Amino acid sequence: MKKNYLAHVHPDTKEPHHLENHLEAVGKFASEFASEFGNPEWAELAGRWHDLGKYRGAFQEMIRQASGYEAHLEEPDRASSGKVDHSTAGALHAIETLGQYGKILAYCIAGHHAGLADWHSDSHRGLQERLAASKELLPDTLRSKIPERILQATRPGSRPPKGADIAFWIRMLFSCLVDADFLDTERFMDEKRFRHRANKALLPDFLQHFDKFMEESVTSSIQDSPVNRIRKKILEECRQKALSKRGFFTLTVPTGGGKTLSSLAFALEHAKQHRMQRVIYVVPYTSIIEQTANVFRDVFKDLGRDTVLEHHSNVDPSHETVHSRLASETWDAPLIVTTAVQFFESIYANRTSRCRKLHNLCNSIIILDEAQLLPVDFLQPCLNALRELKSSYGATIVLCTATQPALHYRKGVGWEFEGLGKEEIVQEIVEDPEILQQKLKRVRFSIPKDLNQPTTWECLAEKLSKHPQVLCVVNKARKDCRELHSLMPSGTLHLSALMCGQHRSEKIDEIKACLKSGKKVRVISTQLVEAGVDLDFPVVYRALAGLDSIAQAAGRCNREGRLEFGKVVVFVPPGRPPESQQAATDLGRELLQLNPEDPLNLEGFTRYFEQLYWARGKDGLDKKQILKLLEKNPYHSFAFRSAAERFQIISAETRSLLVPYKNEELLEQLNFRSAERQLLRKLQRFILNIYNQELQILQKVGATKEVLPGLFLLTDPNRYDYTKGLVIPPPNAAPIYEPGGLIQ
Helix, strand or coil: CCCCCEEEECCCCCCEEEHHHHHHHHHHHHHHHHHHHCCHHHHHHHHHHCCHHHHCHHHHHHHHHCCCCCHHHCCHHHHHCCCCCCCHHHHHHHHHHHCHHHHHHHHHHHCCCCCCCECCCCCCCCHHHHHHHCCCHHHHHHCCCCCHHHHCCCCCCCCCCCCCCHHHHHHHHHHHHHHHHHHHHHHHHCHHHHHCCCCCCCHHHHHHHHHHHHHHHHHHHHHHCHHHHHHHHHHHHHHHHCCCCCCEEEEECCCCCCHHHHHHHHHHHHHHHHCCCEEEEEECCHHHHHHHHHHHHHHCHHHCCCCEEEECCCCCHHHCCHHHHHHHHHCCCCEEEEEHHHHHHHHCCCCHHHHCCHHHHCCEEEEEECHHHCCHHHHHHHHHHHHHHHHHCCCEEEEEECCCCCCCCEEECCEEECCCCCCCCEEECCCCHHHHHHHCCCEEEECCCCCCCCCCHHHHHHHHHCCCEEEEECCCHHHHHHHHHHCCCCCCEEECCCCCHHHHHHHHHHHHHHHHHCCCEEEEECHHHCCCCCCCECEEEEECCCHHHHHHHHCCECCCCCCCCEEEEEECCCCCCCHHHHHHHHHHHHHHHHCCCCCCCHHHHHHHHHHHHHHHHHHHCCCCCHHHHCCCCCCCCCEHHHHHHHCCCCCCCEEEEECCCCCHHHHHHHHHHCCCHHHHHHHHHHEEEEEHHHHHHHHHCCCEEEEECCEEEECCHHHEECCCEECCCCCCCCCCCCCCCCCC
8 A cells, every 4th residue: 555655734624735746746836936047957856855854754753743733834943943854865865866966956955944054164054064964864765665756867957047156046946946835835734825826917917007197197297397398208218218128227317307107117118028027126225115115006006905015124014915915925926115125135045934035036127226325335245146137037127316326347456346247238228317417407505615614513403493494414313313403493303213114104294294285394314314205395404425315315305396496505514424424425525525516417426436435445345255155166165044144234233122102002912912923014113223232221221121032112101202213311321210111
């Protein structure tokens, strides 16, 4: 009698999921995913062998005893902790069968729960050490009656994409495997959930609705102003350029030129031309992602709530549906809006939950909004990833900003910037960015003659108070913003990263309403207001900073061109800028002195970014040396885990703090319902990232409590101000509030 080997047992029905069926189904899913980049047989083998170790008698005995086994529906660490090792045998079989080529599959198979490992590591057990210590698992597995069609293999005939980065290719194969594994397990365990993943809307549908929206909502009023006529021309140029071949593009449009909708028009037309699958819109900050996603939802409202997948930490649960929550795991959706942190950290991740979406970057149009804000410490790894997606995986990349960073290759005496590569051709979408910039010039600058002489906060507050509508952007949230705000008239608004996402959104809405109605509104803000937040002030003050930051602040002035010219005032603040901004500020000072009449000309930006990157040096653009851990070598010895640990755009030195802000009911639910996923999603809008030392100060005065691993609650409501956000006491402060607070 044929023995039935089990992969899973349904926890409710006790129905068995036969191992042979699971391996073949995962192989088929993975093969389909990898066919997008021409390597279906590699992924098919990974799928067929990933759970080979489940044929072992020890595993079969365990699963029969533990009839509620749900390994693949748990978090990776929980899934494998305390279980019989079932992934190492497949990795050993891959190497024994395919030799050096099998090593590529071994990374994927051995890591399909715990994540991609380092081949060798001095600080933790690498894959090499794991395989050497577990050699007996393969012969023990092969004693079982494994069907020959599961075991057999010839070396895959396809090669990696021509010129492909092998480490990147392994991550792509890994993505195909883990997504396939999750999906087939989910299909067995929860078929209803699996069917919810079906996506009905396709990009051709999006283009039709986009055209309809533009005809009804925009084109009818396009003659209202010179600015709108320029926007119309930009839109037309984007549509025309979309007929070009896939590749790298820049869209250099001054703030207020309508680049959000125009770049989307390019993407939809380009997708139609080349039969591409999805558009991924990457923005720098969570503070503007909701604004961008809401613009797109308005365009595609007739397609339903699932149309725009908004994927970031502060997503509004009211925009979520079952389908969108599931799609956020895989990015299997036509239009995705996400953050640069989510996008690039996923690319360099090693964990299954973050990597499973990577294969869906193939054949996509990726738009990087405010491209000048690519993280400089990780600039070269980010550019390498973009180049790889374009060259090996059929993606088109659009760098969209008013202030294009200088990403071209260049070499000088003693230094070299690889940029996007020596041979890379980057096409500009608009016909003449310099002329466009002059046509959309809507502000005049006031720059001090002496850019080394600081002004006092008192003097600055006096000047700001004379304007009924004014925005002032400073460099430091925890000092400058609050100090200046304290000197301003009553009613002045404050914006900073010490305010939770919900708080900031409400304040931005209040500012927009005041500007629209002509009411008095004065705002003191940090840089978070600059990158794409849609505000239109007649007067903007900006603390001396890098040229790109000054340009972004100027983009909040006379945005709609209602005045002949708005006024942008650059001032020198007291004290030194943050260390991370010092080099950019020094360059900004130098270039402003050279051209005070027209500081935002495109030639000046090119010079600014070239000097900024040169000052950093080659190592400074890959500060954590990510690329060295993943560089090509004949033995395919990569350090995936170490690279993922180092590639953290948001510093690991920050902690998550949940603050009380009009959310009493949600906090009460947290008290009684612990860690329900839907509740945590709702609470994301009330979470701040603070530095470890700031958390320690709050802990010292008894103002916090750890409510979940890694998540702290601010238990003292007096420490969160509804005007300025989180109030952190001095380091030597004594407790003024009884510990306990909102949640006992």
